[in-house]
Structure formats: C-alpha cells, structure tokens
Amino acid sequence: MGIAKNSIFGEALIFFITDSIKIAILLVAIIFFVSFLRSYLPPEKVKKVLANRFEFVGNILATMIGIVTPFCSCSAVPLFIGFVESGVPLGVTFSYLVSAPMVNEVAAVLLLGLFGWKIALIYVVSGVVIAVVTGVIIGKFKLEGWVEDYVWKIKAGSTAVEDTKILAQRIKEARQYTFNLFKNIYPYVLLGVLLGAFIHGYAPENFLASLAGKGNIFAVPLAVLLGAFIHGYAPENFLASLAGKGNIFAVPLAVLIGVPLYSNAAGTIPIVKALIEKGLPLGTALAFMMAITALSLPEMIILRKVLKPKLLSVYIAILTVGVIFTGYLFNWVM
Amino acid sequence: MEIQVFGSGCPTCKKLYEMTKQAVLENGLNFEVKHITDVAEIVEMGLLRSPALVIDNEIAVAGRVPSTEELKEIIARHNM
Numbered sequence: 001m002g003i004a005k006n007s008i009f010g011e012a013l014i015f016f017i018t019d020s021i022k023i024a025i026l027l028v029a030i031i032f033f034v035s036f037l038r039s040y041l042p043p044e045k046v047k048k049v050l051a052n053r054f055e056f057v058g059n060i061l062a063t064m065i066g067i068v069t070p071f072c073s074c075s076a077v078p079l080f081i082g083f084v085e086s087g088v089p090l091g092v093t094f095s096y097l098v099s100a101p102m103v104n105e106v107a108a109v110l111l112l113g114l115f116g117w118k119i120a121l122i123y124v125v126s127g128v129v130i131a132v133v134t135g136v137i138i139g140k141f142k143l144e145g146w147v148e149d150y151v152w153k154i155k156a157g158s159t160a161v162e163d164t165k166i167l168a169q170r171i172k173e174a175r176q177y178t179f180n181l182f183k184n185i186y187p188y189v190l191l192g193v194l195l196g197a198f199i200h201g202y203a204p205e206n207f208l209a210s211l212a213g214k215g216n217i218f219a220v221p222l223a224v225l226l227g228a229f230i231h232g233y234a235p236e237n238f239l240a241s242l243a244g245k246g247n248i249f250a251v252p253l254a255v256l257i258g259v260p261l262y263s264n265a266a267g268t269i270p271i272v273k274a275l276i277e278k279g280l281p282l283g284t285a286l287a288f289m290m291a292i293t294a295l296s297l298p299e300m301i302i303l304r305k306v307l308k309p310k311l312l313s314v315y316i317a318i319l320t321v322g323v324i325f326t327g328y329l330f331n332w333v334m
Numbered sequence: 335m336e337i338q339v340f341g342s343g344c345p346t347c348k349k350l351y352e353m354t355k356q357a358v359l360e361n362g363l364n365f366e367v368k369h370i371t372d373v374a375e376i377v378e379m380g381l382l383r384s385p386a387l388v389i390d391n392e393i394a395v396a397g398r399v400p401s402t403e404e405l406k407e408i409i410a411r412h413n414m
Contacts, residue, residue, distance in 0.1 A: 042397070043382035075383050075397065077342055077373050082382040154377050176401065302342070305373065 019193045023113045031181055034105045036174040038068045043079055051087040058092035059135040063128050066099025076299060080306050081151050091139020099131035102294035110269040130322035137318055146311035252324060287327025294319055335413055338368045340376045340386040347385035350399045354387060357405035
C-alpha cells in the first residue's frame with residue numbers, strides 16, 4: 001500500500017476495498033446457490049405443497065419456502081389469488097407473503113459480509129418469527145371476509161408451466177439470474193460501502209451513540225417510520241441526521257424511512273454498518289433494515305387490489321409492531 | 335401464432351414486453367405481441383409469477399426475463 005495506513009484517507013480506502021471485494025464474492029456465491037435451489041421450488045409447486053395444510057405447520061413451511069423465493073412485488077397479486085384459490089389457508093398465504101420479501105438473501109449476504117454470521121442469523125430468525133406470527137394471527141381471526149370479493153370468483157387456471165428439468169438449464173438460468181441481479185445491485189453496494197468508508201473515517205466516534213443511543217426508547221419506532229417513506233428517493237444520510245437528534249422516536253422513524261427505501265436496500269446496509277460502528281444501536285439498525293425489506297410502500301399499494309382496507313391495515317399493523325418489537329428487543333438484549 | 339406477455343405493469347414486465355417485440359422483429363416475423371395486465375386474466379392463465387411469455391396458450395417463460403437470444407430461440411421454436 002502506497003498510502004499510509006494511519007491516514008484517515010488510507011483507512012477509508014482499505015475499508016472500501018476489502019469490504020467491496022468480500023461482498024462481491026459472497027453475493028455471487030449465495031445468489032447463485034439460492035437461485036439454483038429455487039429452480040426446484042416454483043410457486044406452482046409451492047402452492048400444491050401448501051394447499052390444505054394445517055395452520056402453524058403450514059405457516060412454518062410457507063415461511064421457510066418464502067426465504068428462498070425471489071419477490072417481485074408485481075407477482076404479489078397473482079400469487080395471492082392463486083394461493084387462496086387453490087386452498088392454501090389465508091394465514092399460510094400471509095406467512096409466505098411476509099417471508100418472501102422480508103427474509104431476503106441479498107440482505108442476509110450483506111449482513112454476513114459486513115457484520116458476521118451472528119447478526120445475519122438474528123436477522124433471518126427475527127424475519128421467520130414475524131412471518132409465522134403474522135400468518136398465525138391472520139389465520140386465527142378468520143379474516144377471509146376482508147379479502148376483496150372478486151378474488152373468490154376468479155377461477156384459477158392450471159396451464160402447465162415450463163419445467164426446466166435439465167440440470168444444465170437450471171445452472172444456466174441461475175447463472176443468468178445471478179449476473180443480472182449482481183449487475184443491478186452492486187453499484188448501490190459500492191456506493192454504500194464508499195459512503196460507509198467515509199463515515200467510518202470521518203464521523204466522530206460515539207456521535208450517534210449520544211444521539212440515538214439505547215436510552216432513546218423511541219429510536220426503534222422512529223426508525224421503522226422513516227423506513228416507510230423514502231423508497232429510493234431520499235439521500236442515505238437522511239436517516240443519520242434524523243436518528244441523530246437525541247430523539248426518542250429514532251426506532252419508529254428508522255422503520256418509517258425503511259419502508260420506501262426498498263430498492264436501495266443493498267446500498268443501505270453498508271451505510272448502516274458504518275453508523276453502527278459510530279454508535280447507532282443494533283436493534284434500531286435491524287428495525288430499519290427489516291422495514292426496508294418488508295414494509296414496502298409500492299407492495300402495499302399493489303396488495304390493496306386484493307385486500308380490503310381493514311385487512312391491509314391489520315397486515316401493516318402486525319408487521320410494523322413486529323419490526324418495532326424486534327428493534328427494541330435487540331437494543332435491550334445486546 | 336399468438337404471442338402474449340402477461341404482467342401486472344411492473345418495470346420488469348414492460349421490459350419483457352419490449353424485448354419480445356424486438357425478438358419477433360429480429361426473427362423477421364410479423365406477429366402482434368399482446369401485453370395483458372389484467373390480474374384476473376393472469377390468474378386465469380394459471381400464472382403465479384409475472385412477467386410471463388405465453389405463445390399459443392403455452393407458458394414459455396414465467397417469472398423471469400430471458401436474454402434476447404433465448405427469446406428469439408423460443409419464438410423460432412414455436413414458429414416451426
């Protein structure tokens with residue numbers, strides 16, 4: 001290294017290079033593995049597995065399958081209708097709908113690369129618990145009447161979907177998917193790592209701890225709230241400035257910010273890492289990340305097509321409470 | 335040959351629609367590509383994933399956007 005290691009710039013540069021290489025390797029390896037695995041679990045097969053399942057066992061199964069499922073919010077409506085039409089219980093369908101976007105392999109990879117396996121595991125386990133609980137609650141209260149009536153009238157077809165049985169074809173598709181996804185998210189990751197590197201190098205130590213520390217009980221709900229509104233438009237340092245005002249609302253605020261941020265989730269995590277190093281409590285950061293992935297505003301708008309406002313509100317409420325609770329739990333435990 | 339692209343209007347779905355039109359053109363064919371965005375029709379087709387490419391009522395691609403090369407190959411195969 002030609003640049004002195006002890007200089008702030010040198011430190012930021014090393015932080016940037018090591019993190020971006022590490023994440024690139026992890027991303028390619030895990031996205032490829034997950035997309036290969038998921039070629040064996042198309043939704044058409046999942047639907048059959050989950051139809052007429054007992055509640056709870058079905059919720060757990062749906063959540064597990066949801067983890068490896070990619071989730072484009074544009075598939076939410078056909079998926080929802082197709083599931084309930086073929087006898088998948090409403091609560092089980094919701095477990096899948098929560099888990100698919102919330103427990104996301106890209107977020108897990110970034111957490112693994114930047115924070116280590118413990119945090120990545122905590123993220124996955126919290127997501128699984130929230131998905132199962134949300135589904136069980138909705139199932140228990142028999143809220144089928146709060147689904148838009150036309151949903152029950154649609155007759156789902158059963159046209160056979162392409163079956164890519166040949167191993168070479170599965171590998172080819174997984175490779176293509178990995179390449180495309182990597183190409184789309186890596187620039188954001190690099191940007192995030194770059195910003196993170198400079199926060200790492202230049203922000204004063206314990207700056208955030210004093211502003212959004214553990215004493216600040218509203219930090220988690222505030223974080224959740226913030227997560228809800230930005231979705232790719234707000235500058236990343238917005239969170240730092242908001243969560244850093246000695247504000248007890250920081251957690252809900254972070255969640256609120258996370259909701260509209262979905263498309264930039266990949267770029268947010270490296271920044272969150274730097275913020276944690278500067279003293280942002282882990283629970284607040286976790287709530288923020290989960291809000292980004294699960295409480296996506298565009299997805300809520302799409303789901304409104306099939307859910308009556310009452311059910312949509314219940315769904316959003318349970319998720320929000322779950323995410324905020326997780327945030328507080330980890331601020332309290334860690 | 336009836337070529338339909340099913341999608342609920344998301345950017346990925348529009349991309350598949352545009353790419354399919356392009357692939358038809360590059361194959362030197364003159365078929366109209368229909369873009370179906372009605373959720374009921376998507377579900378009635380038995381689709382759970384979007385976007386999807388349906389040729390002559392057969393689901394050729396679901397839940398992903400293939401490369402232009404693959405699209406051309408799929409269209410050529412169905413046109414035989």
